Amino acid sequence: MEDRQQPILVLDFGAQYSQLIARRxxxxxxxxxxxxxxxxxxxxxxRHPQGIILSGGPASVTxxxxxxPDKGIFSLGIPVLGICYxxxxxxxxxxxxxxxxxxxxxxxxxxxxxxxxxxxGIASGSxxxxxxxxxxxxxxxxxxxxxxxxxCPVTAIEDADRKFYGVxxxxxxxxxxxxxxxxxxxxxGICNAERxxxxxxxxxxxxxxxxxxxxDRRVLCGLSGGVDSSVAAVLIHKAxxxxxxxxxxxNGMLRKNEAENxxxxxxxxxxxxxxxxxxxxxxxxxxxxxxxxxxxxxxxGKLFVDTFYKESRKxxxxxxxxxxxxxxxxxxxxxxxxxxxxxxxxxxxxxxxxEDLKWELLEPLRxxxxxxxxxxxxxxxxxxxxxxxxxxxxxxxxVRCIGEVTKERLDTLRDIDSIFIEEIRKAGLYNKIWQAxxxxxxxxxxxxxxxxxxxxxxxxxxxxxxxxxxTADWFRMPYDVLERCASRIxxxxxxxxxxxxxxxSKPPGTIEWE
Ligand code: XMP
Numbered sequence: 001m002e003d004r005q006q007p008i009l010v011l012d013f014g015a016q017y018s019q020l021i022a023r024r025x026x027x028x029x030x031x032x033x034x035x036x037x038x039x040x041x042x043x044x045x046x047r048h049p050q051g052i053i054l055s056g057g058p059a060s061v062t063x064x065x066x067x068x069p070d071k072g073i074f075s076l077g078i079p080v081l082g083i084c085y086x087x088x089x090x091x092x093x094x095x096x097x098x099x100x101x102x103x104x105x106x107x108x109x110x111x112x113x114x115x116x117x118x119x120x121g122i123a124s125g126s127x128x129x130x131x132x133x134x135x136x137x138x139x140x141x142x143x144x145x146x147x148x149x150x151x152c153p154v155t156a157i158e159d160a161d162r163k164f165y166g167v168x169x170x171x172x173x174x175x176x177x178x179x180x181x182x183x184x185x186x187x188x189g190i191c192n193a194e195r196x197x198x199x200x201x202x203x204x205x206x207x208x209x210x211x212x213x214x215x216d217r218r219v220l221c222g223l224s225g226g227v228d229s230s231v232a233a234v235l236i237h238k239a240x241x242x243x244x245x246x247x248x249x250x251n252g253m254l255r256k257n258e259a260e261n262x263x264x265x266x267x268x269x270x271x272x273x274x275x276x277x278x279x280x281x282x283x284x285x286x287x288x289x290x291x292x293x294x295x296x297x298x299x300x301g302k303l304f305v306d307t308f309y310k311e312s313r314k315x316x317x318x319x320x321x322x323x324x325x326x327x328x329x330x331x332x333x334x335x336x337x338x339x340x341x342x343x344x345x346x347x348x349x350x351x352x353x354x355e356d357l358k359w360e361l362l363e364p365l366r367x368x369x370x371x372x373x374x375x376x377x378x379x380x381x382x383x384x385x386x387x388x389x390x391x392x393x394x395x396x397x398x399v400r401c402i403g404e405v406t407k408e409r410l411d412t413l414r415d416i417d418s419i420f421i422e423e424i425r426k427a428g429l430y431n432k433i434w435q436a437x438x439x440x441x442x443x444x445x446x447x448x449x450x451x452x453x454x455x456x457x458x459x460x461x462x463x464x465x466x467x468x469x470x471t472a473d474w475f476r477m478p479y480d481v482l483e484r485c486a487s488r489i490x491x492x493x494x495x496x497x498x499x500x501x502x503x504x505s506k507p508p509g510t511i512e513w514e
Contacts, residue, residue: 007033007051013057028184029195041072041498054086079163087166094140118148128169128176210239219309221322225262226375228324231377252280253396256418293514300395401443412495434466447497472506
C-alpha cells in the first residue's frame, strides 16, 4: 500500500481541467496529485512519481515569461504526458517550435492516428475535444507524429524511447470519447503504474494513519449531517471508537427534521458518542438585524467555533478537531499568472477557523474528491440517502435567507425547501441534480388567494447540474414538477405567494444566492 505515495503528478499550468485530469487518473485506479507547475525536479522526484502529466493552461508559450516547468523533470527517467499547453511547453523545452496561427481551433475534431501505446485499442477517426490557439510547428528531436487532423498536423507526438507523449486535445473531458482510454493507456500501459487506488485500500491505510496520529488522545468532530463530515466521522470512529466525540450544532438554520434525523442515525444506529448542542438562540440573536452576506458568514463561523469550545469543556481533554475537508479545497496550486489559481477555492470550514485554534486539525478526507467520498461512505455502511445527499453549505439556510435571518423566515424557508426536495425525489430526479435549493427573498409582491389580496415574500427555486461546483448549469426541470412545487408552496406555506425558478448558470451566477 505504500504505492499510494507514488502518484502520477499533474503539474498545473492553470487549466480549468487540472482537477479533471487527476480524477481521470484515479478512475484508472492510480493515485494522483496536483502540484504547482514550477515544482522543482528534486521536489517532484522526492514524491516518487510513477509518471508526470503537464496540464493545459491559458498562457501561450510564445509569450515571454509564460510558465515553464523545471527542465530537470525530463531527466528523471519518468514518463511524461503533455496536454495542450503541456504539449507545447514540452516541445519548446526539448528543442521544437510552437507558433500562434491566426486560426484557432475549438470544439470537436476527429484524429487520424498512427500505432502508438498511447492509442492502444483506439481506432483512427476517434473524436477528441480541441481548445487551443497555438500549435507545434516543429517537433523536437527524437519525437514522431502519432496523430493529426486536417487543421492541426501535429495533434499528438511521442518519443517512445524516453516515454514522452504529448496531445494537443483534452483527453480528460467527456467529449474526447476515447480520452479515458488514452489516460489509462498512459498510466497503466506506459507508466506501468499498479492499480492500487481504491476505497478498501484507502480505508485500511487511513485507519492506520489516524490511530498513529491520535494515539490515546481525543478528537472532536463537528457533525453536520452532510456527506463529508458524516463520512469523516464514521471513518474516525472506526479507527478510534469512543475517543471520538461528535458535536452536532443546531444553529437554527438547519433543514426540516435535520436534527432528529442526524441524532437518530449517528447516535442510535452508529452508536457514536454524540453531543447535541442547541445553539439556535445564540445564533439567531447574533444575526438579528444583519443583512450583509459576508457579515452573516463571519458571525456564523465564529459562533460555530465558540459552540465547539463550549461543548468541548463537557468532554474532557480534546487534542484534535476533525473536519471533512476534501481535496479540491486543499490543492496547493500555484497560479502561472501570479494571482490566486483558478483551482483554489477558499474552504468554508477552514476559512471559518481562528488562527489560534487550540486543537490540531484531523482531516482524513483531504486526499479525496467528492465522488470518492461518496464511494467511501457506501463502503463504510452509510445509508444511500445520506451518501447521495446534495451538498449543503456550512452556514445552512442562513445563506439562503436573503436579507435578515429570523426564526419566522427560516421556518418559511424550511417548509419551501422540504416541499421542493420532496417533489424532486417523487419525480425521480434527485440523483440527476447536483444541488437543489430554495431561497427566500426580502421582496414582497401582491397576490390573490381565496378572494383576498395578499402581500407576501417571494421565493426562488434553483437546481443545477455540475461536476465539482466550480461551474454549473441550470437543470432543465420538467414543467409539471415546477407546477406542483409552485402550487404546493403557495397553498401550504403561509409566508409566500410567488415562486420563481432560477435559470442562471455558474458563471455568471454562483450556486448559492447569499
Ligand atoms: P457557490 O455558491 O460559491 O457554491 O457557487 C459552491 C458550492 O459550495 C457550497 N457552499 C458552501 N459549503 N460552507 C460549505 O460547506 C459554505 O459556507 C458554503 N458556501 C457555499 C455551495 O452550496 C455549493 O455546493
